[in-house]
Amino acid sequence: GQNIDQPTEMTATEGAIVQINCTYQTSGFNGLFWYQQHAGEAPTFLSYNVLDGLEEKGRFSSFLSRSKGYSYLLLKELQMKDSASYLCAAMDSNYQLIWGAGTKLIIKP
Amino acid sequence: GAVVSQHPSWVICKSGTSVKIECRSLDFQATTMFWYRQFPKQSLMLMATSNEGSKATYEQGVEKDKFLINHASLTLSTLTVTSAHPEDSSFYICSAKRPLETGELFFGEGSRLTVL
Numbered sequence: 001g002q003n004i005d006q007p008t009e010m011t012a013t014e015g016a017i018v019q020i021n022c023t024y025q026t027s028g029f030n031g032l033f034w035y036q037q038h039a040g041e042a043p044t045f046l047s048y049n050v051l052d053g054l055e056e057k058g059r060f061s062s063f064l065s066r067s068k069g070y071s072y073l074l075l076k077e078l079q080m081k082d083s084a085s086y087l088c089a090a091m092d093s094n095y096q097l098i099w100g101a102g103t104k105l106i107i108k109p
Numbered sequence: 110g111a112v113v114s115q116h117p118s119w120v121i122c123k124s125g126t127s128v129k130i131e132c133r134s135l136d137f138q139a140t141t142m143f144w145y146r147q148f149p150k151q152s153l154m155l156m157a158t159s160n161e162g163s164k165a166t167y168e169q170g171v172e173k174d175k176f177l178i179n180h181a182s183l184t185l186s187t188l189t190v191t192s193a194h195p196e197d198s199s200f201y202i203c204s205a206k207r208p209l210e211t212g213e214l215f216f217g218e219g220s221r222l223t224v225l
Contacts, residue, residue: 033214042115042202042216043153087152097214101152
């Protein structure tokens, strides 16, 4: 079956770095997405990886290893506003998104 | 700015009534839109894929007669929750992607439905 695993909750300190891991199993693969979702709001796009390696975009970076079925989202210089849920989603061979349950990130001063 | 707009953002209705939620793509024609439901502290659950000019494709376990989807134009899809019950109270979100692109999904603002 198709499956996405990511931690349920993580806590980090303002100004620090945090890495949110995601492993996936899909029928075929057409890319890995990360979305940010603040409570009560719709998700917003953070990144898309389809090739192995690290993609850096400001304070956020996303990494993909297709052979390992693994991705991570790296957040640097954490700010209080980064407190949110982070959703990992893999696109299968039919271009359908398989969603993880999300990782709730709590930032402490 | 927003490229997908959803309306209404909040709706409260009585049990047994029907509620319509609209999803519009603002600056592109969306042949495909997606409808999700999200319960508190849970991830998005895909309900159905809305295809312009044809019937929606519903996910397993989603009642077609209860959640009516109409994608009558290239910029508008509607979800109607018929005979709503308190257990239908949830956050409903739509999304769309630009034609011929397999990348980013653009999400609407979401609609929070409360059925009394």
